Amino acid sequence: MDTLPVASGVAAEPLTPAQLRELYSLMVAVRHLDTSAIAWQRQGIIPGYAPELGQEAAQVGSGYAVDTTRDFVFPTYREMGVARTMGVDMVAYMSTHKATWHGGLYDPVESRLAPIQAVVAGSVLHAVGWAHGQTLSGTPDGKLGVAMTYFGDGASSQGDVHEALNFAAVMKAPVVFFVQNNGWAISVPTERQVAGGSVAARAAGYGMPALQIDGDDVVAVVEATRRAFAHARAGNGPVLIEAMTYRRGPHSTSDDPGRYRSLDEERDGAGLDPLERFRQRLVADGIADEAFFAEALAAAKAEEEQIRNGIQALGSRPGTEMFDLVFQETTPALQAQAANWREESEHV
């Protein structure tokens, strides 16, 4: 499905061999960090994690289209691949899974990535507000900063998603709604969330163009996202992209998919691994060879080790931050509570 007018997108340059190799390297780095994070949890390094196994193409491909000098991205709690692709400090990002700080320790303003959002569909409206702010700022069409917001097939049931799609369409806000339809909302399959099976089909009702794409094809994801950004940047309003993918792992490290789907169902639903698929394509097109793949994996391993060391070295935040970061202008009651806490907890 593709209702995005062709003319509104740029005649995008095809991805160069170097860019294709870069995409592969990013996908390997994300895959390796993601699977390692599960191991970290089993080893007690972090208390929990929400893996994105199988969504590397959707996340790396969409994140690759972001212009971090002017765009802004609103993630959920499962966009590690997007964060990595955007160049976010990954120790600071993964700190949220170490229970160091809700939202992560990275600077969202610098990173162009809003704090990690734990409310399902919580930040979709924020993207609309930020995007409308670009319009209100008087940025000329063609140069508009674009907000990209992520959500899933489960979140598409939330009322805030409806309000966000409607607001964005009515206000012609430069937003890209990037839906990763990964088949599952914890234990509930898409058919129990979305009658008809397509979130993208709903876009027509909002007067908004949409694309339903193969979310496991990283090249297709980059191209679709670039087209959507060009459309929004030109002042034509929002676009919805539904990337069809599959959550190959559990919802989180606390989840047990064996209780709601069989291994056979999992294999059938998941299809070919997006990373393997891309590897085969690069080989077939003569863009990369075994030496390159080995190098990419080695780099991913080195990177993971560095991040793991950073996470293990990361101490707790001082308790004073509980009080100091509530307001810009604190209150007497909060100061009094902080003083009591200091006295009774630190015996100062």
Place this chain on the structure above:
Amino acid sequence: MSNSILEGAAAAGPAAAATTVMSMQQALNRALDEVLAENPKAVIFGEDCGRLGGVFRITDGLQAKHGEQRVFDTPLAESGILGMSVGLAMAGFHPIPEVQFDGFAYPAINQIVCQIARMNYRSRGTMPMPITLRVPSFGGIRAPEHHGESLEALFAHVPGLKVVSPSNPHEAYHLLKYAATRPDPVIFMEPKSRYWQKGDVDLAHCDADGGTPTGAKVMREGRHLTLVAWGAMVARCLQVAELAAEDGIDVEVLDLRWLKPIDAEALAASVRKTRRAVVVHEAPLTSGLGAEVAQLITQSCFDTLKAPVERVTGFDVPYPSGDLEDEYIPNIDRILFGIQRVLEYKRG
């Protein structure tokens, strides 16, 4: 618009000396007009705020004067309005959204509590939420269901929010101007039954001491007992004080103004002098803000209190229909009975 309240009162030009007579409606309108003029990043939006000027006409004339980029109508969805405010704040704006009536804040509670109140904290102070949420509040106008709610205790309980309510046109002008320049989220509860009451407004000075309007304010000095109130109940308490004076009872009336943070020092100073207190509010009794006020007074004045702090409040019932409204809202007789109970209290 010849009947614009903006022209009626706010077009008085540069703040003249002495005072101007205005309704609270006009005072709020003037404050917003000035905020828009002084801060190019301030934006006003909500349901019917633009062309209509709001159902209470508080934003009357502002769109015509400041333009549709500064004052605009949104689709009819409160969560959308508040969620959008978060994104606008992230984009550097100072949103001044309106929720048309108190009860309409309920559909937006998720965005208010989980997002607006926490974003400064979640982002570690890098994404402040300078959002001034105007909520026409409380009862007294024979309105339909969900148009007469008192939500102060609910908002005050949420970490990360501040709550304020003006009691007269002078307070309305200054408290709104102050609230709308703060870097933190402020819930601004407008007592809708007082919108049309006129009063003297000294545009140049809020408080006699010339300081910022951050705390409570003594509206009438007295020696025998302190009535603590906010919003529309302040005027009623002042009436009660006049009646009590006929019986030789000298009542002090303290307008709390800020419901979070509560000015504990002002409560202590007043009750240390009078040694008796009655707190009056429209909201239901149980877990109402009166309990917080009573505890603060007990904490600071336990040794000198002549009687337990009394509460005269609405009842633990859904806000009633217009015919029963006067039975629900604390009236003069019920407040006088409360005073009598405190004065007649005998220890042991």
